[in-house]
Amino acid sequence: MKFGHFDDKAKEYVITNPKTPYPWINYLGNEDFFSLISNTAGGYTFYKDAKFRRLTRYRYNNVPVDNGGKYFYINDGGDVWSPGWKPVKADLDNYSCAHGMSYTRITGERNGVEAEVTYFIPLGTWAEVQKVKLKNTSGATKKLKFFSFIEWCLWNAEDDMQNLQRNLSTGEVEVEGSVIYHKTEFKERRNHYAFFSVNAPIQGFDTDRDTWKGTYNDFDRPDAVFEGEPRNSEAHGWSPCASHYLEIELAPGEEKDLTFVLGYIEVDKDNKWESKNVINKNPAKAVIERFDTVEKVDAELKKLSDYWSKLLSTYELTSGDEKLDRMVNIWNQYQCMVTFNMSRSASFFETGIGRGMGFRDSSQDLIGFVHQVPERARERIIDIASTQFEDGSAYHQYQPLTKRGNHTLGGGFNDDPLWLILSTTDYIKESGDMGILDEMVPYDNDESKATTHFEHLKRSFYFTVNNLGPHGLPLIGRADWNDCLNLNCFSEDPNESFQTTGNKKGFTAESLMIAGSFVLYGKEFIKLCQVLGKDDDAAEAQKHVDAMIEAVKKDGWDGEWYLRAYDYYGKKVGSSENEEGKIFIESQGFCGMAGIGVEDGLVHKSMDSVKEHLDCEYGIVLQQPAFTKYYIEYGEISTYPAGYKENAGIFCHNNPWIMIAEAQIGNGDRAFEYYRKVAPAYLEEISDLHKVEPYVYCQMIAGKDAFKPGEGKNSWLTGTAAWNYVAITQYILGVKPDYNGLSINPSIPSKWDGYKITRRFRGATYHIEVSNPSHVSNGVSSMEVDGKTIEGCIVPIQPEGTEVTVKVTLGK
Amino acid sequence: MKFGHFDDKAKEYVITNPKTPYPWINYLGNEDFFSLISNTAGGYTFYKDAKFRRLTRYRYNNVPVDNGGKYFYINDGGDVWSPGWKPVKADLDNYSCAHGMSYTRITGERNGVEAEVTYFIPLGTWAEVQKVKLKNTSGATKKLKFFSFIEWCLWNAEDDMQNLQRNLSTGEVEVEGSVIYHKTEFKERRNHYAFFSVNAPIQGFDTDRDTWKGTYNDFDRPDAVFEGEPRNSEAHGWSPCASHYLEIELAPGEEKDLTFVLGYIEVDKDNKWESKNVINKNPAKAVIERFDTVEKVDAELKKLSDYWSKLLSTYELTSGDEKLDRMVNIWNQYQCMVTFNMSRSASFFETGIGRGMGFRDSSQDLIGFVHQVPERARERIIDIASTQFEDGSAYHQYQPLTKRGNHTLGGGFNDDPLWLILSTTDYIKESGDMGILDEMVPYDNDESKATTHFEHLKRSFYFTVNNLGPHGLPLIGRADWNDCLNLNCFSEDPNESFQTTGNKKGFTAESLMIAGSFVLYGKEFIKLCQVLGKDDDAAEAQKHVDAMIEAVKKDGWDGEWYLRAYDYYGKKVGSSENEEGKIFIESQGFCGMAGIGVEDGLVHKSMDSVKEHLDCEYGIVLQQPAFTKYYIEYGEISTYPAGYKENAGIFCHNNPWIMIAEAQIGNGDRAFEYYRKVAPAYLEEISDLHKVEPYVYCQMIAGKDAFKPGEGKNSWLTGTAAWNYVAITQYILGVKPDYNGLSINPSIPSKWDGYKITRRFRGATYHIEVSNPSHVSNGVSSMEVDGKTIEGCIVPIQPEGTEVTVKVTLGK
Known part of the structure; x- marks a missing residue:
């Protein structure tokens, strides 16, 4: 069952049924200012950091899902409705939501009134523009009462939802003309405020949410809207909001435009006030003026469209398969840019307050967007490398606002350093910029310890060399790419995090996935040394890579596939000897891509085993058989219900590793078969089962052991985007x-x-x-x-x- | 305007209009298992720790407020309603909610059906019982479709609302007979599950929330209920819930009873499973059996009633003023017991995930409940003292589950230690138990460093002696009782917490409030030493107290009132020399209660100044004039809008300090006038303004500088309860x-x-x-x-x- 269709010419996905199985969203913004927006206008806006500078309030894990956003209400002679169906949920005669490249256009029609709202963030602008077009499609004059609505977040999104005993007393606003200003905490340490404006005189407003809607009403039945009377309320604490009220008369066939601007302003410390307690509004007025006519707004939309056309034109495919073309030319590239902007911070499954930029995540994401924005990729690489430690290891994550490593999440994920070799060599191959290797880059942001970036790569390589286990294979540390395979965790306390708990010393558990990664990116390091004429470095590194290949062949091969790991006790993980978890995808992918033992048929055997044991109707599952009980020596992977997440779910991120390994040994048919299974455009027809957006990848699809195989979760922010893009463009299309x-x-x-x-x-x-x-x-x-x-x-x-x-x- | 009335005989507040200005709540449970419940059945349940063991899901800062709870739905021939008005919000012919002593009884009637639900947690039980009585008050037979509903929380309330990318895949349930079991993560490290049962055969059920209600519906319009057809859904991930479906036929005048039980079970590690993946249900069945007839349930209600009658009978007043009697005999004592159970963890303003037990908070709370439960007060004192450091200072908070100090919130609140003298001496005076002083009590939970509890008190006293500033007055440290007067913080970054940031060394800023506290509790320490015959200790301590009195007289008196503090630069805070913040309540309260300079008329002058400058229609504000800009040298106090919270709000907690000081100098009229202004029973008539419950104290009432003076916030969990109880019973009634x-x-x-x-x-x-x-x-x-x-x-x-x-x- 479909809920819309692709419009490839416009580069849009057009949703025509608002009741999608889950909210289907889009991202606005490309630089410092971003919004998430669903097909019913749910979502929120932030400046740079979704935790610390959230402009509008949003409730995750809400009932119903996706309640709250950038809403408009039309009271047409007592009949109330919203262009995006929600929040009012009045039936619409026509509805569509077109998610395009950094804009979303929602159109609703009811009883002879058509309302179209285009949401976007103009390039180089700290503001979201909402262009509204109202048209009278009836034969009689329409007198409409039109209301806007957003709810302000008190800046820090985490504190905003928890610290009520403080926050219910702090909210402050100002209203001047058609502009509502949000200035909570501006009096003290903040140098920023927000505003919401409309380019027309207003006949009323509200800034106190519960006065506007009534304490016991939801967004679907605000009193002010249903009674057709704004309260002109002034918020003092509780929940400040911004709602404009406009009376609009439309003759038959007449059309009117309005432009709303939701913006963020920073001012100098010495320039905060116009007069006592009155904020300096000049910078806001300058922004508002940039979008005060429909012509100006349309020009900005054109600029945005040109920006994306240029980005996407770097790689254009004509294959005759429209699904493939739209994945390669539009949606996969678009998603890669979203992962560049967001890492894993803010989606409808990530709250924007929990995770910063991942050392591993962002390094991988980069291989999917480097061809589009090589200069910004370069900056990202340096940012990442600057958080590395002197021994080559790394913080697992760093904060985008400070660009410093996050102590809370710690480190010890022993695969982390190797990803830096991947991202850097991919960047150089794309750009030809060898100069990045000579950049002086600090360790743990300490400039006094800076070395060349080449030295960072070398330390990344030697971190593995210096951390080998009993079989000469890489120690896994806290975990490798599979965050949930926690071989040193040994947790019995449900309040402990698997990601940060290590009750055992990590001197024995080894990872075949890191072994494969070391050989693969070790070869890249060697090749780079050769290109640079550093033959001694190359030769020395080659010895270690050769030794690793031998170690894998000797102790990493299970007969029909690569082992996954050795656990803390030195027992095999991912072996036919195991009762559950006999075969895992990650080591097949990485040892396969690295071609370890390909000359002896190991890669071919491994791939056949994947096909036999892990492939299913909806993709390749992570391992088999699924775990049915908790293995304290394996950690989180064994905690999930069978068929979900790392416990035998289809973790889409690693499916392309198999595609690539298959492609490398010439199995194009199989590589593409795997590609089709997880590529979202091919899943559009089963959207009712797949549940999440048919235009972007999701992190996980329920596997064959699950209650509902094929059901997707955690769309948008996943390394799946980058890896599938690389698999299809570089290895299948080649x-x-x-x-x-x-x-x-x-x-x-x-x-x-x-x-x-x-x-x-x-x-x-x-x-x-x-x-x-x-x-x-x-x-x-x-x-x-x-x-x-x-x-x-x-x-x-x-x-x-x-x-x-x-x-x-x-x-x- | 009133929304209900007191029923003093039944010890109830009976709400008769469900649309109270804010949800008016009650607490169930007295030992390990607790629920919060609003007048429309909103709220949630937890075992011991509102963060780590939350049974049912609840959304704070929600729209509308208080959405989600323990709901029942009646579909009467297509007409759907709920006994508590919410969630369906169908008009009721009759509605009442009686909040009693640890129980709440909600009654609704519509179209000839009366439904009464009594919620309570039986003594000694890890379960909430919901006794439902359905009565046909019409002349015709009624065929009702009856649905229960709760939503499970995935145990850790903080993780539950944030970690969606994991949690949407983990939910697991079992259904057997009329019992729905919630077993998420039971497979792994948890040794506990929850259940929701009913003592009658069911005709259907649901355990998957969105299947039951429909993705886009709120709790007010669940599809299954409105269509009268349960889905018999089995949750696998997403949002597990529990809904029973019963078909009930009632002849005219007929009445039927049902008992629902929402319980928590812990099982031995070796005894978790009945068979593969099937949980051991025997312990749950044993609990269910205890409440499977209406007679058993009524007997438990009687036990609970007797328990409270006994607790409350320790102090019974007959004054002729029914408002005063109900405060003293019922509600203030009841609220004190709630603060004993909850400290500041879980209310409708505290999310249950942010704060543990406060060293200062719980020491103060104790003076309000020690007469009711002296044995438990003793345990609390030892728990608190065990987190003290060897130098007498303290963690500011500790976690109830582990009883260990909370590193995150740190220490350095220099008033903390002195409260231990207050709580201990009050305990001994009540109980006569001198033995507590000989208990061996650790420091920072390190048993090897244990000393007698007397030694803890001595170190508490000498901590101040050892931390004096330039004027011989106590250094304030991070802050004193006023958490928001941060004299060493000096923060310019809005992402810094005022509570944990200290950019200056705290070697200069001094607190007159601690000076008063030191004299007051120093005298208590001296008296205790004398009672113990430790005359040398008494004499030595007397010298320090005398010196402090002299220091206050010399450098702590501003002419008409006591100064509040000296700031980091040695400038006066709370002086007529200041432009804003000339006079503060805390130092008047503590120096006044300590009687410093009473012989010279200082206390009388101070009290007159409070009357003149701080008193207003709704109580005594914290300071005057309110701050209108940010003072970096004062910190958070200057961040609030004028009239709110510490910035000249009526902080009810410190009003009784003035009552006590006035009472001590014989001004009974003024003491009682202040008492009446903030005692909630006297505010019932202005409930529409006061907004929060008229039966319990709130932390803060908006002051005279506020937008809406008299509006209350942050009800229930506040030291206000204990201090007002002490003020009225010990100092006014005497x-x-x-x-x-x-x-x-x-x-x-x-x-x-x-x-x-x-x-x-x-x-x-x-x-x-x-x-x-x-x-x-x-x-x-x-x-x-x-x-x-x-x-x-x-x-x-x-x-x-x-x-x-x-x-x-x-x-x-």
Whole structure:
């Protein structure tokens, strides 16, 4: 069952039934100022940090879900409704919500009135603009009472929901003309306030939420709206809000526009006040003036559209499969940019107050957006590396506002350092910027300890070398990529966090996933050294990589697949010897991608085992058989109900690792089969089961052991986006940046005839046409660049500004 | 405007209009298991710790307020309503909510059906019982579809509202017969589950919240209820709930009873399972069986009633003023017991996840409940003292589950130690138990460092002696009783907590409030030493107290009132020299109660200044003039809007300090006038303004500078309860335990003719009759004990079990 459709030309997903199985959302904003918005106008806005600078209030885990947002109400002669269906939930004659690239347009029509609201954050602006178009589609004059509504958050989102004994006494506002200002705590240490304006005279307002709606009413039945009478209330404590009231008359066929602006202002300490207790409104007025006509607003929308067209045009596919094209060209790239902006902080499943930027998370996200914003990727890499410790290990997370490591969440996730090699080498291959390696980068933000960024990578590599266990395999520490495989935790107290508790010393438990990662990114490190002419470094590193390969072959192979780990007691994890958890995806993915033992058929065997034991209708599950009881020596992974999350759920993040490993050994058919299973555009028809958005990846789909296999959760903020983008574009479609050119080496379904790709790379534009006359999956039989045949499958770097034609023919 | 009435005989407040200005709540439970319940059945239940063991989900700061609770729905032929008005909010023909002593009885009637629900937690039981009585008051047979509903919390209330990416996958339930079991995480580290049962066969059930109500519906319109069809849903993740469905037929006039039980079960680690994945239900069945007939339930209600009658009978007043009698005999004592149970953890203004037991808070609360439960007060004193540091200072708070100091909130509140002297001496005076002083009590929970409890008191006393500032006055540290007067904080960053930030070394800022406290409780310490025969200790301590008195007289007196403090720069705080904050209540209260300079008229002058500058229609404000800007050298106190909280709000907690000081100097009229202004029973008529419950104290009433003077906030959990109880019973009515007997020294309005008090004290019962033939305020002219005149005003201790008649006559 579908709840809307893709409009690929407009780059939109258009929802036509407001009652989606779960709120389907979009993100507004691209720099410092962001909003989350659902298909019924639920959501909230923040400046830079979703915890410390939240502008509007939002309640997570609410009943009903997604209650509260940027609402409009129309009282049409006593008949009250909202353009986004919610909050009033009056039936609409027409409804649509188009989620586009950083904007959302919600349209509702009822009884001869059409209301269209376009929400977006103009580039370079600390404000959300809400463009409202009201049209009389009836044959008679309409006199409408029109109300806006938002609820202010008292800035710190965590404190806002907990510290009521203080916060119910602090709220303060000002109203001047058509602008409502929120100035709670401005009197003291804050140098910022917020405002909500409309570009027309108002006939009333409200700023005290419960006066406006009535204490016992929900947002669906505010007294002021239903009675058609604003209270002109002035908030003093309790819950400040902002609601404009406008009386609007529309002749038959007439249309009127309004522009609302929800903004954030910072002022100098010495420039805060206009007069005693009256805030300095000049900076707000300047922002409001930028959007005070519909022409100005439309120009900003055009700029935003151009911005996205440019970003997305870096990689454009024409495959003949519209689902594939829309994933590759629009939605997967868009999601990657959202993970760049948000890391794991704020979604409808992440509250924005719990997590900062992950060392591992953000390093991985980067491989999905580096081609779009290489300069910003560079800054991110330096930010991440600056939180590394001198021994190469890392804080697991850092705070975006301070860019400092988060002590609360600690470190000891032994896979963390290796991801920095991945992100840096991917960045250099995309940009050609070797200079980043010479940047002086601090450790733990201590500038006095700064070394070159190359030295950071070296320490990342040697952190593993210096932390090997009894089998010569990497010690797992607190956990590796699988945060829930806690081999040193040994917790019996339900109040302990699995993520921060370590009751055992971590000197024995080893990870095959890190072993694979070390070989894979170790090879990248070696290659980088070679490119730099650091042959001694390369040779030294090669010894360690070779030793690791041998260790994996000797003690990391279970016969039909790679082991997952050795536990604290030295017992195998992910072995046929185990009763539950016999085979895991992560080590197959990473040892597979690293090609460990590929010459002996290990990778092929591993992949066949994945197919046999882990594949199911909706994707590849994380491990099998699912755990049915708590294993104290495994930790959190065994706590989930079978089929969910790490306990045999389809953890979409690691499915592309298998796609890549399959693609590398030439199994294009299987690689693409796996791709289709989790790519959201292919799941649109089963939206009622899948539940979350059909235009973005979710972190987890319930596995075959679950109560409801195929049900998705935790959409948007997941490394799934980056990894699937890399798997499809670089390994299946096969266009991959390298130091010396653009590598083209597809691994596709054999039935495909071919496809076209336009790729901007280091200033040139490559028009690539792949044809597959022999219907093979893999193997370039010939390649022509601007009509000239070249050897191998790397298109050499072409001069900036040139248009390059590349013809690739697959075959035996 | 009133929303109900007091029923003093039943010891109830009966609400007859469900739309109270704010939810008016009650507490159930007296030992390990507690519920909060509002007048519309909102609220939640927890075992011991409102953060770590929350059974049912509750959303603070919600819209509308108080959405979610222990709900019942009646579908009467398609007409749906709830006995408590909410959540359905269908109009009721009759409604009442009687909040009694640890029980709440909600009755609703509509269209010829009456439903009465009595909620309580039986003594010695980890379960809430909900006794439902349904009656057909119509002339025709009624076929009712009856639904129960609660929503499970996934145990840790803080994690439950934030960690959605995990928690939406973990929920697990079982249903057997008429019992719904909640077993999330039981598979792993938890040794506890919850259940919700009914003592009748059910015709259906639901355990998945959104299946039951529909994704986009609120609790007011659940699909299953409105369609009259349970879904028999089995929760797997998302939001587990428990709803029973019963079909009930009632002939005209017929009545039926049902008993629901919401319980908590702990099982041995080895005894968790009945069979694979099936929990051991035997302990739950044993609890359910205890309440499976209406007779058993009524017997438990009777036990509870007897329990409270006994507790409250320790002090019984007959004054002729029904408002005063109900405060003294019922509600103030009841509220004191609630503060004993809750400290500041869980109310409708405290979320139950932020604060543990306060060193200062719980020491003060104790003086209000020690006469009711002296044994439990003893345990509390030892718990508190065990978290003290060796130098006498203290953690500011400790966790009730672990009884260990809370590092996060730190220490450095320099008033903390002195409160231990107050609580201990009050305990000894009440109980006569000198043995507590010989108990070996650890420091910071380290048993190896244990000393006698007397030594703890001594270190408490000497902590002040060892931490004096430039004027020989006590250093304030992080803050004193006024958490918001932060003289060493100096914060410019809005993300810093005033409570835990100290940017200056605290070697200069001094507190007159601690000076008063030191003199007051120093005298208590000296008296205790004398009682113990420790004359050297007494003499040594006297020197320090004398020195402090001199220091206050020299540098702590502003001419018309006591100064409040010296700030970091050595400037006066609370002086006529200041522009704002010229006079503060705390130092007038404590220096006044300590009688510093009373011989020179200082106390009288101070009290007159309070009357002149701080008194207003609704009570005594904290300071004047209110701060209108941020003073970085004062901290949080200057951040609140004028008239709220510590910035010139009526902080009810410190009003009784003034009452006591006035009573001590014989101003009974003024003492009682202040008492009446904040005592909730006297505010019942202005409930629409006062907003919070008219049967319990609130922490703060908006002061004269506020937008809405008289509006109350933060009801229930406040030291206001204990202090007002002490002020009225011990200083105004004047019956006060002492080491050697019961002191009787009233200070009352001169127009009073007299009053009677029955007081149980050390096993004897004193029938006290005070008469005031000369209409004085103060001064005992004669006292007769069992007919014999005695000297002075202390009734010597009488043999246990005796009934003693005391006649007191006031006069010149």
